[in-house]
Amino acid sequence: MKFNKEILKLYMITDSNYMDERESVLKAVKSGATCVQYRAKNTDTKQMIEVAKDLKKICNHHNVPLIINDRLDIALAIQADGIHIGQDDMPIEIVKKYASNMIIGVSASNIEQALIAEKKGADYIGAGAVFSTQTKKDANYMGIESLKELMKKIKIPVAAIGGINLKNIKEVLKTNIDGVCIISALLCSKDIEKTTKEFLKIIEEEHI
Amino acid sequence: MKFNKEILKLYMITDSNYMDERESVLKAVKSGATCVQYRAKNTDTKQMIEVAKDLKKICNHHNVPLIINDRLDIALAIQADGIHIGQDDMPIEIVKKYASNMIIGVSASNIEQALIAEKKGADYIGAGAVFSTQTKKDANYMGIESLKELMKKIKIPVAAIGGINLKNIKEVLKTNIDGVCIISALLCSKDIEKTTKEFLKIIEEEHI
Ligand code: NI
Numbered sequence: 001m002k003f004n005k006e007i008l009k010l011y012m013i014t015d016s017n018y019m020d021e022r023e024s025v026l027k028a029v030k031s032g033a034t035c036v037q038y039r040a041k042n043t044d045t046k047q048m049i050e051v052a053k054d055l056k057k058i059c060n061h062h063n064v065p066l067i068i069n070d071r072l073d074i075a076l077a078i079q080a081d082g083i084h085i086g087q088d089d090m091p092i093e094i095v096k097k098y099a100s101n102m103i104i105g106v107s108a109s110n111i112e113q114a115l116i117a118e119k120k121g122a123d124y125i126g127a128g129a130v131f132s133t134q135t136k137k138d139a140n141y142m143g144i145e146s147l148k149e150l151m152k153k154i155k156i157p158v159a160a161i162g163g164i165n166l167k168n169i170k171e172v173l174k175t176n177i178d179g180v181c182i183i184s185a186l187l188c189s190k191d192i193e194k195t196t197k198e199f200l201k202i203i204e205e206e207h208i
Numbered sequence: 209m210k211f212n213k214e215i216l217k218l219y220m221i222t223d224s225n226y227m228d229e230r231e232s233v234l235k236a237v238k239s240g241a242t243c244v245q246y247r248a249k250n251t252d253t254k255q256m257i258e259v260a261k262d263l264k265k266i267c268n269h270h271n272v273p274l275i276i277n278d279r280l281d282i283a284l285a286i287q288a289d290g291i292h293i294g295q296d297d298m299p300i301e302i303v304k305k306y307a308s309n310m311i312i313g314v315s316a317s318n319i320e321q322a323l324i325a326e327k328k329g330a331d332y333i334g335a336g337a338v339f340s341t342q343t344k345k346d347a348n349y350m351g352i353e354s355l356k357e358l359m360k361k362i363k364i365p366v367a368a369i370g371g372i373n374l375k376n377i378k379e380v381l382k383t384n385i386d387g388v389c390i391i392s393a394l395l396c397s398k399d400i401e402k403t404t405k406e407f408l409k410i411i412e413e414e415h416i
Pocket residue numbers: 269270
């Protein structure tokens with residue numbers, strides 16, 4: 001799939017610790033989420049492929065790209081729309097070699113990491129954690145000021161990630177960001193569909 | 209690498225819970241291990257690639273193939289000699305599509321699984337667990353009699369796995385097996401080099 005920065009607007013990331021992936025993804029994409037990332041740890045490869053296949057059907061039916069976190073093998077197996085790698089994942093050079101047709105996103109927790117990813121040909125940056133977060137307990141958060149600095153230096157599209165919720169999203173959107181990645185604020189909400197729409201409404205109002 | 213059933217003779221599998229992979233693999237291949245499988249769970253992809261690269265250097269220097277357990281992405285990233293998949297891993301059809309040049313092994317705990325793997329084009333079967341084992345706590349063991357039955361029905365080469373040690377290996381070799389996979393009996397031994405040689409001596413004496 002050709003990358004278009006519009007997909008970063010409301011980027012949902014799965015976490016089966018909070019909620020079954022199929023259920024949460026269906027609700028989010030029906031309600032306007034613009035991209036989905038399947039992230040799973042300590043799960044058998046066979047099961048990951050089965051879940052990823054189902055998510056791909058759901059996403060593609062709603063014209064939403066499905067990005068696979070970390071695992072090039074899973075991305076290849078289901079011919080995902082993209083792959084997202086962290087700093088502890090596979091080097092981008094290898095991902096590009098085997099998945100040259102896929103969208104490639106890279107996590108960066110500082111400007112240096114983002115500049116390297118940009119230079120190496122990432123399609124977009126996932127920058128964060130913006131705020132302290134429960135999802136990745138070990139993440140050092142960068143804060144709004146560092147995110148503003150990063151946005152001045154990075155030319156490729158950037159989605160902010162980490163602790164973003166309905167209360168603090170406006171502050172994040174003011175940094176000139178291309179989109180926000182949401183995990184727990186969606187997955188822990190009592191009504192994912194309603195919350196997705198609320199996020200989208202704020203994003204549209206702020207014209208990102 | 210072209211598959212040759214001779215490599216199954218003394219097939220070592222890594223386990224960092226017992227011992228650092230680089231150290232144990234170097235000792236084993238120096239002493240005559242005929243194949244190495246890198247198996248790691250709950251390890252970052254980047255770290256797995258780094259370890260696997262080092263193991264490949266060590267193995268290939270001693271003309272021993274390096275097989276990667278489960279992870280097609282790691283196998284592709286380091287251009288391993290082969291990939292070994294279990295019943296909960298990626299389907300063999302997908303592995304063959306992306307790693308057509310690699311040796312492909314499949315774990316089977318019964319004849320049905322082995323027959324399917326053979327039909328789908330596996331190069332060899334890892335059959336077991338032969339005995340009850342500490343390494344895979346949930347594995348149901350098949351026993352020597354079932355292994356004998358399996359050997360009668362399967363045409364492709366078979367390596368026995370699971371709880372094989374210096375005391376019970378002769379019994380296993382009598383089943384007409386092509387090789388044995390050893391984990392803890394090597395990794396827990398006080399002298400891996402000496403133990404490797406002891407295993408090899410018995411294997412040569414039994415003419416497998
Ligand atoms: Ni040497």
